[in-house]
Amino acid sequence: MRCASDVPVEVAPWRAAVAIALDVGLLCAWWWHPWLWRQVTIWLHVLSMTGSASAVDLTVTLAVMAGARLTWAKLGLTPRQLAAALAIAGATWAANQLVQWIDVAWTGASVAQWVDVPGALLNAYGEELLCRLVLIGGLTTLLSRRMPAARAVRWAVVIATLIFAASHLPHDLAQGQIHHLERYPALLGFGLLMSLVYLQTGNLMIGALLHVLLNEPVLIIAGPHADMVTVAMVWIASGAVIAVQAWRRRSTPATGWRGAGPRAGRRARRAGR
DSSP: OOOOTTOSOOOOHHHHHHHHHHHHHHHHHHHHOHHHHHHHHHHHTSSTTTTOHHHHHHHHHHHHTTTSOOOTTTTTOSHHHHHHHHHHHHHHHHHHHHHHHHHHHHHOOEEOOOOOHHHHHHHHHHHHIIIIIIHHHHHHHHHTTTSOHHHHHHHHHHHHHHHHHHTTHHHHHHTTOTTOTTHHHHHHHHHHHHHHHHHHHOOHHHHHHHHHHHHOOOOSEEOTTHHHHHHHHHHHHHHHHHHHHHHHTTTSOOOTTSSSHHHHHHHHHHHHO
């Protein structure tokens, strides 16, 4: 698997294990133990007035990763990364809205409601940080001790995607939605898609903004097929990003995690001198 440089990030496996355990524990506290949740938010001093689960989860994940040498680039927060993510998300939103207008012209309109965009962004970025950067990084670091790097990345993506889908179980159990089994293949597919976007671009914010557009598309006008069109637009945009990045690196020598390993990368660089 050809990945962007410095991706996956090397993460100590214990950090990944602690991060996912705390995340699931906090989700369970949020849905089933309101008193415990209040104590957690007050103790963390993070948006305790609103009890934002997304903000607390994100803060806990960053706290677990403290000392792991995270940079703004690894977090997808450099100006260049933010500009690229906003451009891709903006183009996806505009294409989605255009198709919605066409749908409305043919079948009839319904006015879309505005949503809590900051809350949706916190939730999406927190999930991308945990399930892509932390889990894929930690699993790759662990598995690469026992198998070739390329295979380790593939297995890390599979396991992290399964954990991503399973992390929605507390919400579904608490809301009585566990019988909606069709939801889980969609979660698995989307988790795999976002993993590929992250590995190909190395930009965590691209996945986060596409994640927001899927969860909360923020449409001005929505047609009767709004959900289906939104999912299609996000998948098309993600596929285009993956294809373009893969094409751009076709002639780039493999280094690091890019399937051939560090030694092959060094040999390729020496050969190119």
